[in-house]
Structure formats: C-alpha cells, structure tokens
Amino acid sequence: MRIPFIAGNWKMFKTGREVVTFAEDFKKLYQDTDVRTAVCAPYVYLGLLKNLFSGTKIKVGAQNAFYEDEGAFTGEVSVKMLEDLGVDYCIIGHSERRQYFGETDEIVNKKLKRLLAGPITPILCVGENLQQREKEEQYLVVRDQLIWALSGITPQQAAKIVIAYEPVWAIGTGKTATPQQAEDMCEFIRNAVEALYGEEVADQVVIQYGGSVKPANATDIMDMPNIDGALVGGASLNASDFMEIIDF
Numbered sequence: 001m002r003i004p005f006i007a008g009n010w011k012m013f014k015t016g017r018e019v020v021t022f023a024e025d026f027k028k029l030y031q032d033t034d035v036r037t038a039v040c041a042p043y044v045y046l047g048l049l050k051n052l053f054s055g056t057k058i059k060v061g062a063q064n065a066f067y068e069d070e071g072a073f074t075g076e077v078s079v080k081m082l083e084d085l086g087v088d089y090c091i092i093g094h095s096e097r098r099q100y101f102g103e104t105d106e107i108v109n110k111k112l113k114r115l116l117a118g119p120i121t122p123i124l125c126v127g128e129n130l131q132q133r134e135k136e137e138q139y140l141v142v143r144d145q146l147i148w149a150l151s152g153i154t155p156q157q158a159a160k161i162v163i164a165y166e167p168v169w170a171i172g173t174g175k176t177a178t179p180q181q182a183e184d185m186c187e188f189i190r191n192a193v194e195a196l197y198g199e200e201v202a203d204q205v206v207i208q209y210g211g212s213v214k215p216a217n218a219t220d221i222m223d224m225p226n227i228d229g230a231l232v233g234g235a236s237l238n239a240s241d242f243m244e245i246i247d248f
C-alpha cells in the first residue's frame, strides 16, 4: 500500500519573513492527515523550516545537493551537510537544473547514489520537453532518463526513491497534462521500474506528477491508479492552496 505524498517545490521564492508567515499559516491549517507532506525550500531556509515544523508531521526537503561530501567546490552544498541538518527529502534532476545548470543524467546518477547511501529520500525528476512530446518521443526520453539515473542502484535502494514525472511543457505554464496523459506516463514509469527491479519494487515505488498542479485539478490527478502524489510548484507558495491540494 503506497502512502500518498504531496511535496511543495518553492524553487527560488520567498524571503525569510515570508517563510515564517507561511509556516505559521500552514501549521494552523495542517490537519493530521495520512498524506505525507514536505516543503522543498531554498537551502538558506532549511534550518529555519526544520525548527518551525518541529513537533509536526510536515517534512522538509532540499531542491538539489552535490554528491561529494566536502572539498573545494565553491557554492555547493553536500548531501552530508543536508543530512547533518536533518533534511528529509531532496529533489534531484529537476528539469530547471537540467536546462539552466547543465545537469546531465550522469550527474543525476551520482547525486542519487550519494543520497541513497544515507537517510534522505531522493525525489528523482524525469520528463520530456514540448518538442519531444510533439515528436512523440516522450516515452523514449523518460525511459532513457530513468535507465541512466538508476544505473548501479540496487533493488532495495530503488524501492526508496520517489519518482516525479514532470513534463517540462506543463511546468509553470498553467498547461496541465490531462490526468490520463499523466497516468499513462506514470504507468509507463512503474512498468520500467518493474522491468529493471521486479514487481515488488515497482509496487512500492512512489510516483508523483508535477506541472501546474492546483487545488482545482488535484483530485482528478490523484484519483489515477499509478499516481501516488504531486510535486507542486507555484501553488505550494500559498499555505491555503497547498493545504487544499493535500486535502485532495
């Protein structure tokens, strides 16, 4: 039985004051639900959010991490540092990192391996862009991203990974994939995991959809059998919108 998992990805938004306001509002709204919930915030706010959410079931995630534990890597933050802070989740391979920061499948694989060596749960993002969808290459693209990212990962490790399907053309555009389009890809992802690791692992892996998820479309998306959760960008910045999605 897979537990639904809704995570917010704040991207590069909010000031410290806005973070405190969000946390205060969200804690008031947050009902003790069975839905796993996390907020993935910029690094500088992770410690603050750990404190603000302590004593609640709300988890905290990072949006990236570097695979080396320490060294002369100016500007980077290691998985080890996030572990030390008690961070629960870490997004890796987000399309914005692939697009703007040259993150390759090989780098994503190294980050995934380092995360899986410790307690932080990785949220691995995959998804095709508009051009690839128009050429009907989306399944090939996602299959390749998965095979690369999961190279050298054991079945026990794979079962722990959260996979987020985020079609790039639906991110921040207001264009959501239809629930059926999202389901078709999430089913494809689960079948790909089964081909690599067997049925037991495929049954355990939590698969999220991400791309313009809003209170108005969350129920239809979450109703799909292979979609176990959502990775929410814009709508997670507002405490009541985010709560409405969690209450799908």
Ligand SMILES: O=C(CO)COP(=O)(O)O
Pocket (backbone or CB within 6 Å): 009, 094, 166, 170, 171, 172, 173, 174, 210, 211, 212, 213, 231, 232, 233, 234, 235
């Ligand atoms: O990229 C996303 C989450 O990681 C989706 O962002 P939006 O929900 O703003 O489209």
